[in-house]
Amino acid sequence: MSGFTLTPVETKPLSFALPVIGAAGAFVGLFVGTAHGSGLMGVVIGAIALMALGFVALKVFGLGMEKTTRKAMIALFVVIGWLVAGLPGLVLGGLFGWFFSWFIFWIGEGRYRANLAPYLTSGQVLWHYTFRVICGAIFIFLITPILVVIPLSFNAQNFFTFTPEMLRFDPAGYSLKHYQDFFTSSGWQQALRNSLSIAPMATILSVGFGTLAAIGLSQPHVPFRRAIMAILISPMIVPLIISAAGMYFFYSRVGLQGTYMGVVLAHAALGIPFVIITVTATLVGFDRSLTRAAANMGADPLTTFFRVQMPLILPGVISGGLFAFITSFDEVVVVLFVGSANQQTLPWRMFTGLREQISPTILAVATILVVISICLLTTLEYLRRRSERLRGLSPG
């Protein structure tokens, strides 16, 4: 990652390196040990084994043979893992081997100090790495639930958990049947069609109205700007259940409850804050002298808007549209109340499925949605960079 070192690396004495390595071994040994019946035995064996390995690696072979030693160690762990727990053990063993072979040299050669300021005390160094481990754990917390869903969606059984076959990487444990289920079930397909017919309409409505209003709001003199802004952002702030309840009451009064139009209008209202926020943010960097220059050269306001302003704020408009789309596509509370069975969307079906715990088809749908959100995220990131580049080009 970094091509330079802040602190010169020096080999640490074995009296420091071995206990640290041993402690790491003991920690892992604790888990492996409890899994096999005796935690204490695991701790002792783990500590001794790692210390022995560390000694061999650091003292017997030494720095000169680092690459060979690491390969040998990985091979050793793989074999042990395979003997103990078969195929999953092999994979785990490989990972452990890779980690420990790296860890032994990292500790033993004092490489952990390379990127840190030389004046740090050992306590500060320890804290630095502890902090990183904590952050790593939080990131794992953030990402694991999403990652767990993906392999489970290929489950051959109708279970919501990993089967022994899956853990053995037995091909029989995996199948595409939940996906097949999703693509052949008329209920799910209808839900998908509903989602795909509601979300784009709602997006068009909120982007159309929202972009105009955002341009209006970013004019220099807008009376009651704060109040208007507060009203326009409120659909994002008001709890969905309250919006849903209110819309249910009001839309049934005017005959929109249970209609396609009702759901579209409701979703458009929910998407508007996102469009307003992203488009006004883009307009903050918009150079007004460009429109004046266009007018100066004889362009009428419409031409100016479409030929000058629109291309520049387009990234913001598109990302606002994506937000509005995902809001509608993901929305379940309002559609539950405002919609009827004919407007059953994908999230609605997932929600009822989760409440009644029906089939793992939900997981297949979830995986597809994760893939969609990754695509959207990539698009957004690309747009953001493009927008920044465009703004960088504009003078001022």
Added chain:
Amino acid sequence: MSDTTHTGPVLAADGTPLKRSLRRALRAQKLRALALIAPLLIFVLLTFIAPIADMLFRSVENQIVGRTLPMTVEELRDWDGEGTPADSVYRALYFDLFLAAEGKEHTKLGSRLNYEESGISSMFRTTGRDVDNIGKVYQKAIEKVNPAFGEGAFWYDMMSGGQGAEGNETLLSNQIGRLEGLESKTFKGDIGFVPGAEIYKILPNATRAYTAFAAFTVFMDEDVVAEEDPWEAVYPALLLDLREPATMAALAGYQGPGAQELRDLAAQADTLPPVDLKAALVESNEDWLRTEYWEVIKTYSPPYTTGYFLNAIDMEKTTDGIALRADDERIYGILFKRTMFMSMVITFSCIALGYPVAWIMSNLPARSANLLMILVLLPFWTSLLVRTSAWKIMLQQQGVINDVLVWLGLVADESRLVMINNQFGTIVAMTHILLPFMILPMYSVMQTIPQTYLRAAKSLGANNWTAFWRVYFPQSVPGIGAGSILVFILAIGYYITPEIVGGTTGTFISNRIAYHISTSLNWGLGAALGSILLAVVMVLYYAYDKIVGIDNVKLG
């Protein structure tokens, strides 16, 4: 150059004073901006603000009692709340209930009042079934005296006063209005019947009952009045009129259609059964004698009520004023407290988890920070239901976490941890779901804090902790504030996640609102609970606007 000596107002190029010209330009600019905003503003007002306003209205609206039992409410006004109301109240109740039962609206009123005092619903239901039979007794007796009283055409002639007679339009529009209130619809058009002014003076009750029947026949049954036999309720009304001493005298001079038949009937009035509608109603259901039920009806007879709100804060209206409910009936206080408590726990967990992440992202080089940012944004962009279902899979008893713990031997197979359908499940899942909303504002604030400050503090002799606590932390507080309010606002109104992983102990007030709206159908209470929640959120929204400014909300 000579212009500089000119002392009058500064003029624009076209000769108008510059001040006015500028003001006009400014006004045009403002109007243009407003014209651009107006479509969206109207759209949001119609599709979003109006529904919210409707909900607020419903939380105090209580017109059903006054609309279903208009005459009863009128008569009940003089009741002092002791014992049972006067006979006139029961009489009005009978005629109100008859019309309501014909329109099948009495059960709605019953379930509405049942929210306040259970048992009322069945009282309305049983009596609603019996009102026909109560009237039938008098109908039979009268028809025995003169079978003409069983014919629709005869009644029609008698009540309209015959061809060309003077009509009483007020009575007609009153009765149509009563029906409109009952059915919450508006009815327009001629019903082909106008009650006679003269007959109304002589037989007010019968004419009123017949006019209500006529309006109902035309608008609800879509039949012709003259061809239909009148309702049973008309007969007791007629007898009530005939028992009045003044009626005999008035009848003597009456010349309209059916005059002779009425006089004959009046002469035999003593042989007919006495009209005691109170006894009849009580016989149908003894609960009509219960003071507390009548109190409920009286208490909830005004068109607007604070009853729902009182209910939502575990209070009720009693004869002695407003009082707290019995201990075992107080559920909303607990629910509100739980919602607040859990939202706070979620907010604090988000701070605890989000702060290190935001810190490390703002301290790493841009490339690695962007990489980590993707890890934060991916959950943010993933469907809420995907994340909720993921947590359901992870936390359930046969789920991934329990499996791993069992495999590691930390937990015995038969004592798997219960981590779902309780508060723990809700807190964990919601912390995960709302964490990005905490990290993003924190990160954008921390990015602006120069790292050199920390180093300066340390070089001035501060230790790690002091440097962080006295120098870095105070500068990051705006980020914490922004994130906390956002997370708290979002958490407090969450519905989906608590519904799926919350079980019974981990649910929020929103789940109760949804229950009242879709299951128990107590919309008023649902709306009142929603209004309270909305008020809390609005206060927080205002604080957020003051502290952070809504313009500064960042998305990704």
